[in-house]
Amino acid sequence: MNDNFTEEITPLLIEWRRTLHQNPELGFMEYYTTYRIGKELEKLGFIIHVGVDALESASRMGVPDEPLLTEQENKALHWGVEESWMEKMRGGNTGVVAIWDAEKNGEHIGFRFDIDALPIKETDAKDHFPSNHGFRSQEDGVMHACGHDGHTAIGLGLAHFIAQYNDSLTGRYTLIFQPAEEGGRGAKAITDKGWLDEVDQFYTGHIGINPYPVGTIAATTRGFLASTKLNAHFKGVASHAGMKPEEGKNALLAAATAATQLYAIPRHSGGPTRINVGKMSAGSGRNIIPEASYLEIETRGETKEINRYVLEEAKRTLHAAAMMHDVEVMIDFVGETEEIECDDSLITTITEACQSSNYVTEVLPFAKVSGSEDASFMTNTVQNNGGKATYMLFGTELPYGHHHPAFDYQETVISVAVDAYIHILKGGMSHE
């Protein structure tokens, strides 16, 4: 095998990353992003499944409203997305699943790359690398502030390797370019389509998270919590607060009652739990009994079962708060993640495979993380079907942290990740 692959493809990795960074798209609206990824994979000879063929449409969570979708669809068409592609994506069905069969017996290996951006206005500070290198976001208020532009580039780099080195490969490869990771909205829809059911090894991961130096990677992670994201809409009856206080049904009070009570959900002896009401809005005018209110909520638990406990308590609390103030409540589930328990056996696999990498300088057995990841649906499905799965980290300095308007990372981490993945592939094959 040509050990210079990573070095040679690096300029392309950077070019992909930068053009993606310039054209960020929000979750379930990655029309142009999907199109560009898909065209590249098609060119390489992958069998691709796009949009409604890639995901189970009904399993998506937190799909944007119709007008927003339409606006972005029109924009994407204007940018050159072909109508035949748009047909498969229209209505927020984005993402690509690419299949490669090496036509020699071997394991089925899956990879996942998330492709969506965030509703953040990118800084125009002079010392911001994308700004002073000419690839700052061109979409106002949308930004690749979590590194998914890099993840996508990694996936494309890996695809090139597979296509180029087919002859020396065995088994089957499934490359998932997943929409709407932010908010835990997209992975379940991909998973429900069955792509992970027969995968023997599954790899995914994130650049950054912990600020390791470039070259350091973590073979596994510990600490992703199961979580559910939900919104509650309370609907009451407005009334003049001075003249007819008894005729109002106070939606603000229902939301306020719910908020204070949600934090009082009892602790669980089985492990940590979390609850947060991150946002609230209610009411229209000072002297009107508020007719409507809105809460953004997140539950977490160490395991899916513990999160389920918090969630069930939260649902009852919301309904009781509505009953308390005689209003109605509608609950939207807009995101969900499970816990991730990486297979420790992959620590050795990865560590040994990467020993010959020129890019990976150190493999940590595990990294402590927190927060939530919807790749958990994939890792758990793989493991439930007898496969092995891990969630890796790829080190880079992080001057500003994820989701910050000035978020940035060292671009060489992209090459490190590609090189790690192809060494894992090669390592896996050398086991044959």
Add this chain to the structure above:
Amino acid sequence: MNDNFTEEITPLLIEWRRTLHQNPELGFMEYYTTYRIGKELEKLGFIIHVGVDALESASRMGVPDEPLLTEQENKALHWGVEESWMEKMRGGNTGVVAIWDAEKNGEHIGFRFDIDALPIKETDAKDHFPSNHGFRSQEDGVMHACGHDGHTAIGLGLAHFIAQYNDSLTGRYTLIFQPAEEGGRGAKAITDKGWLDEVDQFYTGHIGINPYPVGTIAATTRGFLASTKLNAHFKGVASHAGMKPEEGKNALLAAATAATQLYAIPRHSGGPTRINVGKMSAGSGRNIIPEASYLEIETRGETKEINRYVLEEAKRTLHAAAMMHDVEVMIDFVGETEEIECDDSLITTITEACQSSNYVTEVLPFAKVSGSEDASFMTNTVQNNGGKATYMLFGTELPYGHHHPAFDYQETVISVAVDAYIHILKGGMSHE
């Protein structure tokens, strides 16, 4: 007519008052009190209806528990109540309704006297009149601290007048000796039996309340609020707070949530409302999630409708608080009163009738009061059937206020009230 009647009966009035004071009985347990009243009325020639014949048993509210009833029944039997009388009263069916027909055409006039005592330990202070005159309560923790001993004496005095002056009377007289006025528990049961349905004029009242001098009476009152008294029992599941916090169903929190929310029931534009949680108890030990809790609640409103509004809000709040903490709630209705709107036309009737009284020195057209009175069920029934009704006050100094362990009043107010009532009777007749 003999104008010296009141003067002549005064010693008897005082004797009655004092023996009643010495033997106080709580609401729905006035077995001995009922027996003594009934025997006296029977002797005078009244047709009497006792216990289950006097009230609608199922309409009683806040009936004491069985063991308490039994204990008091045995005590009453021991004190000499005849078994034939006890048969009609057993199980908390106390009170007497006495009918007198003057056998000459005339109006049907009703009077009501309440006869129950309070769960208060009477002071043994040397300067307390009942103490230093030898008629302090002989029942530990039970006391006539609201003057119903006087009310009963007034009723007996009036009965004597009616029996004695039958020849100069016309019409029909219904004298109600009502149990369980405290807590608004007894009047509805009497009323539901139908005694008030054909009454043309209805008089009741209270000694004291406002501290007018003896001799001053008020022909009507304004301000009694409709009210409902209820108890809420929450039942959850205990659990060790340290080891299994998630297994508890917290009845203390349900009660606390209910309490804070009850006070937030919206104001009503139609008139004043009130809500109070007067008592709360919950839990067993510091490290146990509380399994049970208890609230004593009172709602009030300017009218029956407004009180109903508060009550409905309160009920929903209690159920929602239970739902919030996944516990059960049982609500007991233990008392109820309606608003009282006295007939202004009786102001003239009373004022004129009392002009010739040697006891009544001044008739106020109305007195402002607050609080609640279950005589309201009677006044409203009379008025709904076309009759007239009033609630009067009979002045006395009040050094300590009603329901105080040292409550006392000037005994001459009893004679004033008797004389007012018989002048009203005579006045009514002179109108014929």
Add this chain to the structure above:
Amino acid sequence: MNDNFTEEITPLLIEWRRTLHQNPELGFMEYYTTYRIGKELEKLGFIIHVGVDALESASRMGVPDEPLLTEQENKALHWGVEESWMEKMRGGNTGVVAIWDAEKNGEHIGFRFDIDALPIKETDAKDHFPSNHGFRSQEDGVMHACGHDGHTAIGLGLAHFIAQYNDSLTGRYTLIFQPAEEGGRGAKAITDKGWLDEVDQFYTGHIGINPYPVGTIAATTRGFLASTKLNAHFKGVASHAGMKPEEGKNALLAAATAATQLYAIPRHSGGPTRINVGKMSAGSGRNIIPEASYLEIETRGETKEINRYVLEEAKRTLHAAAMMHDVEVMIDFVGETEEIECDDSLITTITEACQSSNYVTEVLPFAKVSGSEDASFMTNTVQNNGGKATYMLFGTELPYGHHHPAFDYQETVISVAVDAYIHILKGGMSHE
């Protein structure tokens, strides 16, 4: 006197009303409105006091933020307001007080007209009178939706009468064109300047409110509640809800706790109270412990003292809610009104004076209203200094109600009001 004055000035009244309607300005930003009123009054010979000369700048409440003020000032200058006038108004000091001395002994009579518009987008429905008569608001999102355009026209009409009939007048006239009535923000600043201190009779009022037919007026009103409008800003500390829940200071919870507790402020036995939290917003993202929150609150009471009680309870509640969640709270007082108790003696004055009016067809002795009015500061000051004051209503049909995007009224009510006021003036003089 020429009894045709009102008829003759009616076209002018309508013209004024319509141009004012087309150019609405929000409270404390009535720069152009003030200028136009002031120029007209100056022309008539009134001594005028503009802006900082008309009001006590520090007594204003709820003054808009600097950038908003500047924007509107520039607009007004562009529209032709002279710089010498702007100097007196800059920074939100709007309004005019106009003085006329008839130079013959007589009473000092005050009138008040409010001049501000509302932040409401006027309907463009075809059947909306201002739309189909070409004088719909030209300011997007600003509308005279409460009739203050009419009030201003009434004031100008009355000014014309005074100037024209000076010879037949006695005493002194103070005409107040008050800014920022909406939200109860402007009257106190005018009052604090002392204009009302020596007024013998004070008249103000409103067109509409109750839907009486045109021609019907009410001499007095009953029911305006004292009120205070306040905003609370809570400031806590953000933290990642999953990773560091213990490091957050939750401003959302502080606001929610405050809201639920504010409604539980105890009822007052002295008279009705009201409390409302009309608006709440808090938080930034689902998984962030909310750093900031905001409440819009209104307290009311039957009297200034009762409102003060509610307000003090509300302030303590807000501070306690902040303490509860370890955050800071800043309270802005953005509006205040007192109760209005009209002088009943003016009922006769007004009724008799208007008997000879061709426009006033019926004078109701009083109208029941609710809500709040900052003219209360003026009526109370006049009365505290020995004068008499009233708040009148001038009937008109009201198809949509005040503050509605399609609010409108019958323009002839303007003439009715002018005619009522000038008859009151004439009536007052004929008493001499």
Add this chain to the structure above:
Amino acid sequence: MNDNFTEEITPLLIEWRRTLHQNPELGFMEYYTTYRIGKELEKLGFIIHVGVDALESASRMGVPDEPLLTEQENKALHWGVEESWMEKMRGGNTGVVAIWDAEKNGEHIGFRFDIDALPIKETDAKDHFPSNHGFRSQEDGVMHACGHDGHTAIGLGLAHFIAQYNDSLTGRYTLIFQPAEEGGRGAKAITDKGWLDEVDQFYTGHIGINPYPVGTIAATTRGFLASTKLNAHFKGVASHAGMKPEEGKNALLAAATAATQLYAIPRHSGGPTRINVGKMSAGSGRNIIPEASYLEIETRGETKEINRYVLEEAKRTLHAAAMMHDVEVMIDFVGETEEIECDDSLITTITEACQSSNYVTEVLPFAKVSGSEDASFMTNTVQNNGGKATYMLFGTELPYGHHHPAFDYQETVISVAVDAYIHILKGGMSHE
């Protein structure tokens, strides 16, 4: 050494246990218990420190009220406690610390035995061992329901061993007979006196807790949480809820608000926390705004620091709830424990030492427990000063669980514990 010591002393151990069981005394009122322990130790030749000489009086928590103390003191005097002893104990200063110096160089070893009983009425069921063996509690409502009678017997047995085998011992021995372990009230006062400051090895433990068979012991325990026990008394102002709602200061609402808010104290990322309000009472009568209320609270945290976090949040919450309802709050700290982290190195020490015991059949390296123990103050002080400490368990069947009216244990566990301790002593010495 005589290996038959334990066998020979067993009848005495059982006699002590049973007489103690018959005469149980509550925490800080163990006057007679202290006297009996002290007399026995004095007889054996120990230097003893009693009452105020044994503990730091001001460091005691949750001391019973004066009248209760006096009553028990009189009872103890009546039972034969000498006045000279009572002088040192009066006012709730109970417990004994006994010192033995072997007068040969060696380690300083400390032991602690807790001696108090519980406010529980012992069952008189026929199948209850103490009942059918004639040593049921003679104090109504007081019971050794947690095995401290056995603990005391173990301590006396160990003291006998030390006295008897002095010649073969080295170093110094401190035997602590601690009062008021229940509620975590006594250990801190003993510790603050300095007894643990120079101890090299510290042993304490509990019979039961986990239901191991007799003969099985655990060398260490894991899981005791740091905790604080506190009571909150709210004091407001009563008022008639119907007549003067605005004059009340509602202590019930303050307590209810505190309760609901306490459970909402944020989770801590550092480890588990707990909060519980185990008991609440408030108010006097249905129509009275409650003047007083009371809460029993417990905070817990994995470590002293995390518990401190919960406690500080709880304190602020209580004060804010008081401020919210304009009442006063007084907080009593009635108990405190720290976490216990046993020295793992003692696992080997104990396991090896007990290999030659005829009583100990199995040594578990550690037992998982929960709940709280105030011996933590002692273990932490020893460890902070460079010593080693452990908290052991001594197995016994537990048909009813601790604190149950029918609690009982297998008496042979006492001999097992004595034999374990003396083997540890001998093992320690054989190390020299």
